[in-house]
Amino acid sequence: MGRGEAELIPQGRMSGPMPWVIAIMVAMTAIALAAGLALGNAVSAARAEIEGGVTIQIVEPRADLRAKQAKRAVAAIKDLPGIAGLRLVPQTELDALIEPWLGTGIDDATGTAIPVPALIDVRLDRQATPARLAAMEQAVMPVAPSAKIDAQSNWLKPVFDAMVSLQLLAMVLVGLLALALAAAVLLAARSALGANRDTIEIVHLLGGTDAQVARVFQRSIGYDAAGGGAVGLVLAMVVIFALGRRFAGLGAGLVDNGALIWSDWLLLALVPLLATLLAMVTARLTVMHALRKML
Numbered sequence: 001m002g003r004g005e006a007e008l009i010p011q012g013r014m015s016g017p018m019p020w021v022i023a024i025m026v027a028m029t030a031i032a033l034a035a036g037l038a039l040g041n042a043v044s045a046a047r048a049e050i051e052g053g054v055t056i057q058i059v060e061p062r063a064d065l066r067a068k069q070a071k072r073a074v075a076a077i078k079d080l081p082g083i084a085g086l087r088l089v090p091q092t093e094l095d096a097l098i099e100p101w102l103g104t105g106i107d108d109a110t111g112t113a114i115p116v117p118a119l120i121d122v123r124l125d126r127q128a129t130p131a132r133l134a135a136m137e138q139a140v141m142p143v144a145p146s147a148k149i150d151a152q153s154n155w156l157k158p159v160f161d162a163m164v165s166l167q168l169l170a171m172v173l174v175g176l177l178a179l180a181l182a183a184a185v186l187l188a189a190r191s192a193l194g195a196n197r198d199t200i201e202i203v204h205l206l207g208g209t210d211a212q213v214a215r216v217f218q219r220s221i222g223y224d225a226a227g228g229g230a231v232g233l234v235l236a237m238v239v240i241f242a243l244g245r246r247f248a249g250l251g252a253g254l255v256d257n258g259a260l261i262w263s264d265w266l267l268l269a270l271v272p273l274l275a276t277l278l279a280m281v282t283a284r285l286t287v288m289h290a291l292r293k294m295l
Helices: 003-008 018-050 063-077 091-102 106-110 130-140 152-195 197-205 210-248 262-294
Strands: 053-058 083-088 118-124 147-151
Touching: 018 152, 018 210, 018 262, 053 063, 053 130, 053 152, 063 083, 063 118, 063 130, 130 147, 147 152, 152 197, 152 210, 152 262, 210 262
Parallel strands: none
Antiparallel strands: 053 118, 053 147, 083 118
């Protein structure tokens, strides 16, 4: 059998809704993969940014003592080894940080100023280890007894853990969708094989081999998967771009760090190709196995 081998089995009876099923599977897989990649980028960028960050709070209710202790703390740690940057956060920035929660004009309304801790932003040249935090505490506590020293990574650890869990969930979903695609192809191949059983028996009587019959099904599924995969990728890109614009409007640093890079887009472009390959291999193995049991 040559070019006419594909004409022996009606293609319409083999395809059915398969291209649309594959399109939906590819779209969902690409969206889940994009979500996992974006979460991974956000976590990696945020960790790199705050890995060496340390915050010193001067929790002193009296403003004059708070200002003095903050200046003494800055002087005590500025010459410590491994200090890459040091900044006493201005009061205007602190007011801007609490304004979304407390609003403005609180002092005028209550008649008293709200005691906001002084903040010192420290940047280390390496990771903020417990030993380095202990060294900073030994230098700061004698001159600023109301100081509290924390690594910035500790604050966001629950957030990072949650994002990593969501990333793993997205990757598991990608795997489950791949299995679902293979299962759908398997059922479609078996259904088409049963519908064309009489034709296949005639092909065998004429000297056709199992491999030639399997190639017909493999080619048909391959065309369906390629077309459906292309449609699914387009649908996924529309959703990804729409969600990207929505999240970009938030203006949050952690969200901005989750932007996809060129290698991520390359992986997304490979999704329909891998789906087509998976569908063709599944169809061939399914048909070959069924033919051995049939004859």
